[in-house]
Amino acid sequence: MTTTDDIDRPDESWKYPYVAAVIDFGSNIQIQVRKVSDAAVGYRIVPTIYVTNTDPGVLGFLDEFCETHGIRPRLRETETTYRLDISRRDDVHALLKLVRPYVIARSEPVEVLLKHLLPGLELGKHSDEDGFIELMGYVDEIRKHTASSGDPKYDQDYFRTEFGR
Numbered sequence: 001m002t003t004t005d006d007i008d009r010p011d012e013s014w015k016y017p018y019v020a021a022v023i024d025f026g027s028n029i030q031i032q033v034r035k036v037s038d039a040a041v042g043y044r045i046v047p048t049i050y051v052t053n054t055d056p057g058v059l060g061f062l063d064e065f066c067e068t069h070g071i072r073p074r075l076r077e078t079e080t081t082y083r084l085d086i087s088r089r090d091d092v093h094a095l096l097k098l099v100r101p102y103v104i105a106r107s108e109p110v111e112v113l114l115k116h117l118l119p120g121l122e123l124g125k126h127s128d129e130d131g132f133i134e135l136m137g138y139v140d141e142i143r144k145h146t147a148s149s150g151d152p153k154y155d156q157d158y159f160r161t162e163f164g165r
Helices: 015-025 058-070 089-102 107-122 128-145 156-162
Strands: 025-033 044-053 074-077 080-087
Touching: 015 025, 015 058, 015 089, 025 089, 025 128, 025 156, 044 058, 044 089, 044 128, 058 080, 080 089, 080 107, 089 128, 107 128, 128 156
Parallel strands: none
Antiparallel strands: 025 044, 044 080, 074 080
């Protein structure tokens, strides 16, 4: 099925709003910033979407949806819960692009991810200090609209200081 936004949606039409509702109310959108030795500026930005649930059927549905669309999540199981992680940049982009028209509660962070952060990472802006600082502004904006816990160590101001700007 194709809608007016010219995105191929080969699955049954009811599944896209359902997955969007999971993004809205049952997931966490997390942007991790990690100190690493193999990145040009010494840090890496990793957008992740994850869903944790006690019902394996919910995650099985999401896993099947992802597989249909070429998205490769990682499934984990603990004694009491199941977790599905999507952390490959292309997979995060593909999933959000598919459900964007149906996302309501998380529309702001989804828009920032799709319009600014993911394209900036794709263009390699994270490979120089000024570009990294710019991207951290988008990270801060996404964090403002999600359930990010506490005061993160790495924010745009941290990198302005770190890089002497």
